[in-house]
Structures are given as C-alpha cells and as structure tokens.
Amino acid sequence: MAGLRSSFSMNNDLIRITFAGYNQKLGSLIKLVMGQFSKLDLREERFEIQKEKLNQYFQNAKNEQPYSHARDNASLIFRGEAEFGIEELEPVLPKLNFEQFKAFVPTITQNVSADVLSHGNILKKTTVEYVNLIKDSLNLTFGPKYPQIECAKLRRENKQSHYIYAHGPYNPNEKNCATHTTFEVNVDEDPKLYAMTRFYSFLANPHCFTYLRTKKQLGYIVWSSAELILGVTRFSVIVQSSEFTPNQIDVEVENFLKLFEEENLANMSEEEFAEKRQQFILDITKKHKKLSELTSRYWYEIIRNRYEFERKQDLADEVAKLTKEDLLNFSKTFLNKNSKTRTKLSNWVYGREQKIEKPEEDSLIWIEDFHTWRKKLPKYPYPYPRAGNVQKSRL
Numbered sequence: 001m002a003g004l005r006s007s008f009s010m011n012n013d014l015i016r017i018t019f020a021g022y023n024q025k026l027g028s029l030i031k032l033v034m035g036q037f038s039k040l041d042l043r044e045e046r047f048e049i050q051k052e053k054l055n056q057y058f059q060n061a062k063n064e065q066p067y068s069h070a071r072d073n074a075s076l077i078f079r080g081e082a083e084f085g086i087e088e089l090e091p092v093l094p095k096l097n098f099e100q101f102k103a104f105v106p107t108i109t110q111n112v113s114a115d116v117l118s119h120g121n122i123l124k125k126t127t128v129e130y131v132n133l134i135k136d137s138l139n140l141t142f143g144p145k146y147p148q149i150e151c152a153k154l155r156r157e158n159k160q161s162h163y164i165y166a167h168g169p170y171n172p173n174e175k176n177c178a179t180h181t182t183f184e185v186n187v188d189e190d191p192k193l194y195a196m197t198r199f200y201s202f203l204a205n206p207h208c209f210t211y212l213r214t215k216k217q218l219g220y221i222v223w224s225s226a227e228l229i230l231g232v233t234r235f236s237v238i239v240q241s242s243e244f245t246p247n248q249i250d251v252e253v254e255n256f257l258k259l260f261e262e263e264n265l266a267n268m269s270e271e272e273f274a275e276k277r278q279q280f281i282l283d284i285t286k287k288h289k290k291l292s293e294l295t296s297r298y299w300y301e302i303i304r305n306r307y308e309f310e311r312k313q314d315l316a317d318e319v320a321k322l323t324k325e326d327l328l329n330f331s332k333t334f335l336n337k338n339s340k341t342r343t344k345l346s347n348w349v350y351g352r353e354q355k356i357e358k359p360e361e362d363s364l365i366w367i368e369d370f371h372t373w374r375k376k377l378p379k380y381p382y383p384y385p386r387a388g389n390v391q392k393s394r395l
Contacts, residue, residue, distance in 0.1 A: 034137035066178035066349040067240040081375040111143030150379035151230035155343040165367040166348040177351040178240040184343040185233040187380040195318035196330040201226035246348035261331040306384040
C-alpha cells in the first residue's frame with residue numbers, strides 16, 4: 001500500500017512490531033499484516049532453510065573486523081548470563097529439530113508484557129482498537145513485566161582494576177588486531193556525573209583521533225565515545241591496527257589520556273571552556289527534523305523503562321553548570337592511571353602473526369575462562385525508572 005510500511009523484528013529481549021504511514025489507511029495495513037500472522041504455517045523445509053541461514057550467519061560473524069569482535073566481547077561482559085556468545089550458540093544449532101521448534105513457537109506469545117507507542121495524528125480510541133487487533137491476531141496472553149537486564153559491575157571498592165580479555169584472531173587469516181578499552185564510571189544515578197561523562201567525551205574525541213590516528217598512526221579505525229549501557233556510564237576507546245600489537249596500542253591510549261588531562265584540559269582557558277560547553281549544549285538540544293526521529297527518541301525511553309522524555313534538555317541544563325575543575329576531577333578519578341578507584345576493561349583481539357602477551361601490572365586481572373567469569377560477575381541495580389520521574393514531553 002502506498003505511503004504505508006510495517007516491520008517485524010525480534011531479539012533476546014523483545015518482539016517489535018511497527019506500523020507507520022497515513023492514519024486513514026493504517027488500520028487496513030494492520031489487518032492485512034496481522035491476518036498473515038494468524039495463518040502462519042510452520043513447515044519443516046522452511047525451518048531447515050532458516051536454520052542454515054543462521055549457521056551461515058555464525059560463520060560470517062567470524063570474518064567481521066577485529067574491532068567488532070572486541071566490542072561484542074565487551075557487550076557480552078556487560079550483559080552477563082543474559083547473553084550468549086556465538087561460540088556458545090553455534091554447537092547447539094545442529095541439535096535443534098523441527099519438533100522442538102514447533103513446541104517453542106506458541107510460548108513466545110504467552111505471559112508477555114507490552115509497551116505501546118502511538119505517535120502522530122492518531123486518536124487514543126483508534127490506538128486501543130489497533131492494539132486489540134494485534135493482541136487477538138497473535139493470541140497474546142499477558143503476565144508481569146520482566147525486569148530489565150542489570151549491568152555487570154567491575155568496580156572493586158577503593159581498589160584499582162584492569163581487566164584484560166585477550167583472544168587470537170577469530171578469522172585465522174586476519175592480519176589486523178584491535179583493542180576495545182572502556183573505563184567504568186558509575187550507574188546512572190547522578191545527573192552531574194552523566195553530564196561530565198558526555199562532555200568529557202565531546203572534548204576528548206577530536207584530540208583522541210588526532211593523537212592515536214594522525215600523530216601515532218596506529219591504524220585507520222580510531223574513535224572514542226561516552227556510552228550508557230544498561231544504565232551504567234563508560235568512556236570507551238576503540239583502535240584497530242595492522243602494524244601494532246594490542247599491548248602497544250594500550251600504552252598509547254594511556255599516553256593520550258595523560259596528555260589530554262595535563263595539557264589540553266588543564267591548559268584550556270575559561271573562555272574556550274565556556275565556548276566548547278555552549279557548542280555541546282547546542283549539539284544535544286538541536287530540534288528533530290523528522291517525526292520518525294522523535295518517535296525513535298520516545299521509543300528509546302520506553303523500552304528502557306526510563307520515560308525521561310526531556311532527557312536531552314535535562315542533560316543540557318546539567319552541562320551548563322559544569323566547570324573546568326569538574327572535568328579535571330572527573331579525569332583524575334575515573335581515567336587517570338594513578339587513581340585508586342579507576343576501573344578499566346580491555347578486550348584485545350590479536351592478529352594472526354602476533355603473540356598474546358600478558359602485561360605486568362599490579363592491578364591486572366587476566367581473564368582465562370571468559371564465559372564462566374562473565375556470568376558470575378556482580379550486578380549494578382538497574383536505575384530506571386527513577387522514583388516519581390515519569391515525564392510528559394513538552395514538545
């Protein structure tokens with residue numbers, strides 16, 4: 001149908017069904033699509049085709065870039081027992097048969113919870129009708145809402161930690177190596193701390209690229225970012241190289257952090273700091289140009305049980321209060337190599353011609369049995385929704 005679209009996606013956490021387009025015809029699209037779901041025909045030959053596609057996906061994943069493997073390993077650590085790695089899933093796939101699959105399919109729609117976002121030119125009454133249509137077509141039954149996945153906690157009280165998981169190339173022909181380095185800040189409970197993480201990243205990113213990529217020429221893939229994963233904030237640096245080892249890259253990452261704190265940040269004038277702060281505020285508060293962008297922003301809040309629809313403006317308000325001293329203290333507390341509370345996680349993927357080397361560090365925690373270790377880590381409490389903080393958007 002012209003001007004209408006739908007999508008269906010599924011991952012470990014949720015099934016997402018989207019319908020969008022002209023409101024006068026949206027009901028017709030929903031009836032057409034959901035009618036096909038009610039006639040779903042599970043056939044063994046189709047099952048085998050999809051099973052082979054999944055196996056091919058597992059094989060192709062081994063040929064991804066090393067930085068992607070390093071980043072995926074970090075995600076597995078953060079999600080703990082809630083996530084399985086490909087090397088865990090791959091040997092299970094051949095054992096899966098059609099009868100098991102048929103028995104599993106009906107359970108997907110039982111005891112579920114539903115989050116609904118109806119956005120744009122649509123009435124509440126119409127929204128309820130569409131939701132009931134979807135519910136009846138899928139034969140949904142509802143139960144308690146499942147708790148959000150809690151993020152792994154790596155910090156040890158008053159004790160510096162450097163966790164390293166080192167792995168050879170997933171593709172035996174891969175020449176490049178990669179490092180994914182994250183510095184744990186804290187669970188997202190203090191708006192000022194989150195603002196400092198984001199603003200520090202904004203200031204550091206261009207210097208990080210200039211130092212590691214342009215000056216040191218470590219590799220073509222270099223970037224840094226502030227991350228908020230499962231309610232925990234981090235600062236991360238990713239580097240992929242064909243000429244240097246992960247150990248050598250790690251040394252230069254440390255050199256960059258020291259240089260940025262002692263020269264770039266400490267020597268920044270108050271005028272320049274205020275100018276950069278205003279630039280960042282303008283960047284995070286710029287208006288959305290499309291309805292779909294605003295829809296994505298609302299949905300991002302809903303599926304995380306956060307409901308902070310004015311989070312960008314709240315962040316801008318916190319950034320406006322920050323001082324250069326705040327940023328220096330942030331760097332000295334969470335990123336400085338001499339900080340007693342620094343928590344660093346390194347995921348290293350070596351190239352085919354490189355030998356895995358264990359560095360000599362007092363704070364080193366060398367990870368051997370990766371999946372067993374990550375699934376036993378303690379957890380941060382999930383911080384959302386904050387008490388009494390369900391918001392209505394002013395937009």
